[in-house]
Amino acid sequence: xxxxxxxxxxTPQHASPTPPTHPTPSAAAPPGRGRDLVRTAxxxxxxxxxxxxxxxxxxxxxxxxxxxxxxxxxRERRGPVLIAIVACLLILWLTPYGPxxxxxxxxxxxxxxxxxxxxxxxxxxxxxxxxxxxxxxYEALVxxxxxxxxxxxxxxxxHDGDWRRAFTDFAFAxxxxxxxxxxxxxxxxxxxxxxxxxxxxxxxCARAGRGREYRFxxxxxxGELTLTALPPLxxxxxxxxxxxxxxxxxxxxxxxHTVQRTVPVIEDGGGRxxxxxxxxxxxxxxxxxxxxxxxxxxxxxxxxxRSIALQALRHGEVLIVDGGGAGEYAFLAGxxxxxxxxxxxxxxxxxxxxxxxxxxxxxxxxNRARQTGRDAPEDVCRPxxxxxxRPSVLGHLARSEGQRDPQDLLQVPLRYGRAVRVTVAIAxxxxxxxxxxxxxxxxxxxxxxxxxxxxDQVRExxxxxxxxxxxxxxxxxxGYARLGTGPVHRLQVPATPNPYDEEAAEPQRRxxxxxxxxxxxxxxxxxxx
Ligand SMILES: Nc1ncnc2c1ncn2[C@@H]1O[C@H](COP(=O)(O)OP(=O)(O)OP(=O)(O)O)[C@@H](O)[C@H]1O
Numbered sequence: 001x002x003x004x005x006x007x008x009x010x011t012p013q014h015a016s017p018t019p020p021t022h023p024t025p026s027a028a029a030p031p032g033r034g035r036d037l038v039r040t041a042x043x044x045x046x047x048x049x050x051x052x053x054x055x056x057x058x059x060x061x062x063x064x065x066x067x068x069x070x071x072x073x074x075r076e077r078r079g080p081v082l083i084a085i086v087a088c089l090l091i092l093w094l095t096p097y098g099p100x101x102x103x104x105x106x107x108x109x110x111x112x113x114x115x116x117x118x119x120x121x122x123x124x125x126x127x128x129x130x131x132x133x134x135x136x137x138y139e140a141l142v143x144x145x146x147x148x149x150x151x152x153x154x155x156x157x158x159h160d161g162d163w164r165r166a167f168t169d170f171a172f173a174x175x176x177x178x179x180x181x182x183x184x185x186x187x188x189x190x191x192x193x194x195x196x197x198x199x200x201x202x203x204x205c206a207r208a209g210r211g212r213e214y215r216f217x218x219x220x221x222x223g224e225l226t227l228t229a230l231p232p233l234x235x236x237x238x239x240x241x242x243x244x245x246x247x248x249x250x251x252x253x254x255x256x257h258t259v260q261r262t263v264p265v266i267e268d269g270g271g272r273x274x275x276x277x278x279x280x281x282x283x284x285x286x287x288x289x290x291x292x293x294x295x296x297x298x299x300x301x302x303x304x305x306r307s308i309a310l311q312a313l314r315h316g317e318v319l320i321v322d323g324g325g326a327g328e329y330a331f332l333a334g335x336x337x338x339x340x341x342x343x344x345x346x347x348x349x350x351x352x353x354x355x356x357x358x359x360x361x362x363x364x365x366x367n368r369a370r371q372t373g374r375d376a377p378e379d380v381c382r383p384x385x386x387x388x389x390r391p392s393v394l395g396h397l398a399r400s401e402g403q404r405d406p407q408d409l410l411q412v413p414l415r416y417g418r419a420v421r422v423t424v425a426i427a428x429x430x431x432x433x434x435x436x437x438x439x440x441x442x443x444x445x446x447x448x449x450x451x452x453x454x455x456d457q458v459r460e461x462x463x464x465x466x467x468x469x470x471x472x473x474x475x476x477x478x479g480y481a482r483l484g485t486g487p488v489h490r491l492q493v494p495a496t497p498n499p500y501d502e503e504a505a506e507p508q509r510r511x512x513x514x515x516x517x518x519x520x521x522x523x524x525x526x527x528x529x
Contacts, residue, residue, distance in 0.1 A: 051111070053114075054110075054111050054114040054115065055107060055110045055111050055114055056114065057113075057114035058109070058110035058111055058112065058113035058114025058115075059110050059113075059114070060114075061113045061114060062109075062110060062113050077262075089102075126170070126172065129176060130172050130176070133176075133178065134163045134167060134170065135163050136207070137163070137167075137178075137181075137204075137207045137208070138157070138161065138162075138163035138166055138167070139159075140203060140207050141157055141166070141183070141200075141203065141204075142157045142158065142159055142161065144199070144200065144203060145157040145185055145186055145189055145200075146158055146159070146186075147186065147188050155186065156184060156185075156186045157186060165184075166183055166184055167181060167182065167183050167184075168182045168183070168184060168224065169181070169182040169226075170182070173229065177208070177209045177212075177229070178208045178209065178227075178229065179228070179229050180226070180227070180228050180229070181204075181208070181226070181227045182224055182225070182226045182227075183224065183225055183226075183227075184222075184223055184224055185200075185223055185224070185225060186223075187223060189223075191218060191220050191223070191225075192220075197216075197218070198455075200225070201214075201216050201227075201469070204216075204225075204227050205469055208227060208229065209229075210472065211472045212229050212230070212472070213229070213230040213232070213468050213469050213470070213471050213472075213490075214227050214228065214229055214230065214468065214469045215227070215228045215230055215255075215467055215468045216467055216468075216469075217467065230255065230468060230490070232471065233253060233254065233255075233478065233490055233491075233492035234253060234267065234275060234492065235475050235477075235478075235492060235495075236267040236268035236269065236271075237253060237265050237266075237267055237268075237275065237492070237494045237495070238268065238494055238495040238496065238507070238508045238511050239306075239307055239310055239494055239495065239496040239508070239511050239512050239515055240265065240266055240494070240511055240515070241314075241515065242263050242265070242277065242311065243263045243264060244263070244277075244279065244311070246314075246315045246383075247281055247282055247283040247286070247315075247383075248279050248280070248281055249279070249280045249281075249282065249308055249311050249312070250263070250277040250278070250279055250280075250307075250311065250494070251277075251278045251279070251280050251304070251307075251308075251446075251448060251481050251491060251493065252277070252278055252304075252307075252477070252481065252491040252492050252493040252494060253265075253275045253276060253277055253278070253491070253492050253494070254276055254277070254278050254481075254489040254490050254491055254492075255276065255489070255490055256276045258276070258487060258489055258490075259276045259277065259278065259279075259489070261276065261277070261279075262274035262275055262276050262277070263275065263277050268495075268505075268507065268508075278481045278483075278489050278491055280446050280481075280483060282383070282418075282421075282423045283383070283418070283421055283423075284418060284419050284420075284421065286418060287445065287483075287484050288445040288446035288483045288484045289417065289418035289423060289443075289445075289446075290414055290417070290418075290423060290424040290425065290426075290443050290444045290445070290446065291308075291423075291424075291425040291426070291444055291446040291447070291448065292425075292426050292427075292428075292436075292440065292441075292444035292446070292447055292448070292461075293305070293425070293426070293427040293428075293447075293448035293449075293450060294427070294428055294429065294430055294433055294447075294448070294449055294450075294461050295427075295429065295430065295448075295449060295450035295451040295453070295479065296429065296430060296450075296451040296452060296453070297429055298451070298476065299450040299451025299452075299474075299476065299477075299479065300450045300451065300476045300477035300478075300479075300493055301389070301427035301428070301429075301448075301450055302324065302328050302389055302427065303476070303477055303493055303495070303496050303497070304427060304448060304450065304477070304493045304496075305320075305329075305387050305389055305425060305427050306328070306329065306496045306497075306498070306512070307493060307494055307496040308385070308387065308425050309329070309332060309385070309387055310496065310512065310515045310516070312383065312385040312387075312423075313335075313336075313337050313338070313515070313516075313517050315383055316337065316382055316383030316384060316385055316421070317337045317338075317339050317382060317383070317384050317385065318332070318337060318338050318339065318385045318387065319338075319339040319340050319342075319351055319355060319384070319385065319386050319387070320332060320338070320340065320341045320342065320387045320388075320389070321342045321347075321348045321351060321352065321386070321387070321388045321389065321391070321394070321406065322341060322342065322343045322389050322390075323348070323388065323389050323390030323391055323392070323393040323394040324389050324390045324393065325343045325344070325393070327343065327498075327500070328389070328498050329341045329343075329389070329498075330343075330498075330500065331498060331499050331500055331512070331513075331516070332516070334519055334520055335516050335517045335518070335519055335520065336517035336518045336519070336520050337517050338517070339351075339384075345394055345397045345398060345401070345403065345406070348394050348406045349398075349403065349404065349406055349409065352386075352406050352409035352410060353409055355384075355386050355409065355410075355412075355413050355422070356409050356411075356412040356413065358384065358422070359412050359413045359416060359417050359420060359422050360412060360416075362379075362380045362420035362421075362422065363416055363419065363420055365377055365379075365380045366380050366419065366420055376420075380420055380421075381421060382421065383421040383422075383423065384417075384421060384422045384423070385423050385425070386410070386413055386417075386422065386423070386424045386425070387424075387425050387426075387427075388406075388410065388424065388425070388426045388427070389426075389427050389428075390427070390428055390429070390432060391406060391407050391410075391426060391428060391432070391435075391436070391440075392428050392429070392431075392432025392433075392435045392436070393432070394406045394407075395407055395435050396435070405437070407436070407437045407439075407440060408437065410424055410426075410437075410439065410440065411437075411439045414439050414440065414442075414443040414444070415439065415443060424443075424444070426440060426444060430453075430457065433461075445483070445484045446481075446482075446483050446484070447461055447462045447463075447481065447482050447483075448479060448480070448481045448491065449461045449462060449479045449480050449481075450477065450478065450479035450491075450493070451474055451476075451478070451479060452470070452474045453470075453479070453480075455470075458480055458488070462480060462481075462482040462488055463482065463485075464482065464488050465488070466480050466488045466490070467487075467488065468490055475492070477492055477493035477494075477495065478491070478492050478493075479491050479493075495508050496508075496512055497509055497512060498512075499512045499513050
């Protein structure tokens with residue numbers, strides 16, 4: 001913006017060395033000069049107004065960028081940043097001319113933020129290749145989003161249309177692929193129809209580049225769809241002592257902006273970083289006191305139960321029913337606070353009968369304590385974890401032997417266990433899901449799906465399909481988790497191998513062994529004491 005010098009005609013009269021004279025016809029300003037004066041004054045006013053508009057636009061963009069940062073940043077990281085900002089302001093305040101310098105810098109920064117970005121788009125914004133990509137994507141969307149015989153003079157999607165009207169925000173990754181895109185869709189598009197949504201999402205995925213996961217966010221009010229390419233979840237985290245409170249269990253790790261906090265973790269190779277966990281809360285206040293995990297064979301549900309068992313041992317007692325019977329939990333047998341590891345039908349039945357009686361005993365004891373106004377005894381408050389792997393196999397065996405299905409014995413802990421800290425976690429394969437009894441389905445409100453699964457399979461288990469596309473390669477322990485009616489999270493379970501499995505990586509096996517409690521003298525079943 002060019003600042004013009006003050007015209008001489010605007011110089012105050014009293015500043016003139018010559019005394020004022022009465023105008024005479026010959027001395028009057030020519031008529032053209034008056035017009036110049038008006039034009040100059042209007043030009044200057046417009047320049048100032050334009051600058052104010054740019055600064056106001058910059059202010060708006062900055063405020064929304066700060067708000068996005070605030071929402072995205074975990075709570076524990078906001079504090080240090082705010083402290084650093086306050087410290088900088090204080091230093092500026094104490095520096096000579098600091099406030100003035102700060103104000104000028106702020107105005108400059110706001111003006112830069114508020115600059116006209118359409119000019120950037122023409123030169124410094126998307127390059128030619130990127131513009132071509134956006135145009136190709138736009139053209140691919142036209143057959144799907146254009147309305148035949150659209151009466152509007154300039155429809156949003158048309159064969160000779162321009163992507164700039166339809167794509168309101170976009171970003172490219174360093175490799176030149178689309179990282180983020182917000183597009184407007186026309187009002188006639190059926191955004192309430194799942195099939196239409198799925199078709200548009202499939203089309204966008206194909207055009208934005210295969211081999212990545214994408215998150216879709218629909219804003220029906222504004223008629224906008226946002227696509228974001230997601231980085232793969234980290235697979236290098238193994239079993240370790242996670243920073244959690246009693247009653248909290250880390251199911252795995254997910255995307256940063258979808259959960260409230262991060263926990264420090266050590267990765268394979270010894271690197272440390274903060275990762276966002278999916279934390280499952282159990283106990284009397286939990287709305288999801290029991291868990292069900294389903295997956296294909298080899299998807300990692302046994303590993304998830306092992307990970308839960310090792311975390312549960314920190315504060316409670318664990319009883320394991322191993323319907324798979326492959327000795328995947330044998331390393332836990334005889335360890336402190338491990339009540340039993342039951343690989344047989346008979347063992348499972350007697351252990352689960354004990355769990356039923358123990359739940360009832362705890363309920364009575366807690367009730368008595370309440371009536372007498374005392375605190376519940378310590379043995380009622382100690383968490384008891386019942387982990388059941390492949391109950392469908394045991395159910396099948398029970399039916400063939402004319403015995404009771406062990407799942408029936410889970411009814412009492414599932415229905416009433418929450419109040420007395422009895423938690424049930426069940427894992428099975430998709431094929432076994434049909435034989436899960438009603439109480440299991442009704443009371444396991446924390447849900448996990450692991451391994452390759454169709455959106456319908458995920459929806460059946462979690463009650464809602466994920467907002468993200470399936471990963472191109474599904475590593476073991478990769479899936480989705482949902483706690484009650486909360487959002488569906490992408491999930492990567494920490495590697496927790498059977499330490500007796502010689503094919504597992506040595507550092508991971510050692511990490512599991514380090515989390516084990518001490519061996520108990522007279523190892524064996526300790527239920528029914
Ligand atoms: N989160 C994970 N990280 C790394 N490896 C994993 C993870 N989960 C599972 N694995 C590996 O995948 C393989 C199968 O895991 P797991 O036994 O837990 O699967 P599963 O679903 O219980 O299958 P199955 O029911 O057939 O035993 C194992 O070799 C295990 O070490």
